[in-house]
Amino acid sequence: MTLETDSATDRHGFPLLHAGQAQKEIFHNEALVALDHIIMPVVETVADDPDSLTPEAGQSWLVSSSAPGAWAGEAGKIASWTINGWRIWEPKPGTYVFDRQADCFRIYQGSSWFVPLALSAPTGGTVIDVEARDMLVSIMEILRNFRLIPANI
Numbered sequence: 001m002t003l004e005t006d007s008a009t010d011r012h013g014f015p016l017l018h019a020g021q022a023q024k025e026i027f028h029n030e031a032l033v034a035l036d037h038i039i040m041p042v043v044e045t046v047a048d049d050p051d052s053l054t055p056e057a058g059q060s061w062l063v064s065s066s067a068p069g070a071w072a073g074e075a076g077k078i079a080s081w082t083i084n085g086w087r088i089w090e091p092k093p094g095t096y097v098f099d100r101q102a103d104c105f106r107i108y109q110g111s112s113w114f115v116p117l118a119l120s121a122p123t124g125g126t127v128i129d130v131e132a133r134d135m136l137v138s139i140m141e142i143l144r145n146f147r148l149i150p151a152n153i
Contacts (some may be wrong), residue, residue, distance in 0.1 A: 004121075008018070010093065012034065012089075012092070014030075014031040014034055014035075015027040015030050015031050016037070016151050018138065029109065033082055033087065034070055034087075034089070035059075035094075036058070036080065037060060037080040037082075037087065038077070038091075039091060040090050040096075041060060041078060041089075041095070041096075041097045041098070042060065042097065042098045042099050042100060043060045043061050043078065043097050043098070043100065043106075044059055044060065044061050044099075044101060045061060045062070045064075045099055045100065045101035045102065046062040046064050046099075046113075047061040047062070047063070047064060047071075047079075048067055049063045049067060049068060049071075050067070050069055050070045050071050050079065050086065051069055053081075054110060055081035056081065056135055057081060057082055058080075058082075058085050059080070059081050059083070060078050060079060060080040060081070060097075061078075061079050062076070062077075062078060062079075062097065062099070062106070063075055063076060063077050063078070063079050063088070070085075070086050071086070071088070072074065074088050076091070076108075076111070076112060076113065077090050077091065078087060078090075078091060078097065091108040092108070093109060093110040094106070094107070094108065094148075095108040095109060096108075097113075097150075098147065099115075101110035101148070102115065103117070104147055104148070104149075105147050105148070114136060116148070116149050116151060117149075117150075121136070121137050122136050122137070122141065124127060
């Protein structure tokens, strides 16, 4: 969704209401739909073809680079299914989404989505400090529980 700057918010392009505007509820509802999908977004996964999906209202996907059809030319964007069909949202640098299938957060860096690397438990070394190693493992587990780093696969 892209609107003129005097008709939309600067960052996400939410429609603005104006004095004397007819059918304000349409613009207000459009802004609510946008907020519902892009504030704290959750995606099912990265998808290649919208025609292969059976989406339910409220579900979103990250658009792959080779997506055809309704998603053609929308690589890297967030595609959300609504009762009125697909809505495509352009992420801003720093946008986080939670990927349900990968069970981790993805971060948009301006041109692509970044997935933090999985961390491995400490190993090796000539001197083993069991307490230090246990503390590192505990910290890593906390980071995994908050989905700040992906689980080891």
